[in-house]
Amino acid sequence: MQVRQRKFFVRLSLLAPLLISSFFSTLAAKADEAGYVLTQRSKSFGDSYLYVSPSGLKMTNPTSGTGFIVQGATGNIIFYNDKTRTYYAMSFEQGKRKFELQKRKPMHWKPGGSRSIAGLRAKEFTVTSSSKGDMIAGDYWGALDIKAPAHVSELLSAKFGTPADSNLIPLQFSYVDPNGQAVTSLETYRQQATNVPSNYYTAPQGYKLAKNEVDVMMTDENKQIMNDIANDLGNTNSNTAASHIPAGGVTLPNGKTVSKDDVSKLVDSIRQAKQRQAAGQ
Secondary structure (H helix, E strand, C coil), rough: HHHHHHHHHHHHHHHHHHHHHCCCCCCCCHHEEEEEEEEEECCCCCEEEEEEEECCEEEEECCCEEEEEEEECCCEEEEEEECCCCCEEEEHHHHHHHHHCCCEEEEEEEEEEEEEEEEEEEEEEEEEEECHHHCCCEEEEEEEEEECCCHHHHHHHHHHHHCCCCEEEEEEEEEEEECCCEEEEEEEEEEEEEEEEEHHHHCCCCCCCCCCCHHHHHHHHHHHHHHHHHHHCCCCCHHHCCCCCCCCCCEECCCCCEEEHHHHHHHHHHHHHHHHHHCCC
């Protein structure tokens, strides 16, 4: 009997690693959620991937290494930078107040038609603004196949002025500016149903807490450039204005590049304005 018991426990000890591995693999599979990953291009964030599932939303720009997370249960927002290994978090209330300050003037969106965008069913909302602003008409398309968590929907509305009750993830947004020019602010050109890992909506481990979200979204190179520009503003020699800007210009967090000449002109105009203000005092 004792021999049989010993053999049983020997077999069990050999199988234990496999049983434990299988157990945790099952837990991991259950922790993942059915969701989507969208490949998008936006005016403010550049080329990016948007992951969304019932537990939250995560947008990441692989070129700059920057991104942000909105946790579905709490609405808390986490900004992060994989290259500088920094992050900054704010509550749902803080984020909503900040976004409402940046939002366009209140507009009344009207439901429109429907069509397919990147293989997803999409519903249209249109708006015409009679007040002066950065747009006189807008066209917004939201994904019918993807439901945004309630907190995410509220933040999107606070940020972009889109319909608060639509509860849809934006797929496309275009508008007409005051000069009559058509502008595409957001477009989605690829989508895929996928399992989203549960740890996608948590703060990155081992990252340093930054002073604010702007600090997170800036690269080390751009931070140095900003410091150099600040020094240039106090210099009266126009030949040194923005002298530290790379020949290829400055790449912003959204992937857009601003030329050295444009930065230099901006620095000159700010410095001249400061000099005129000082002379008038």
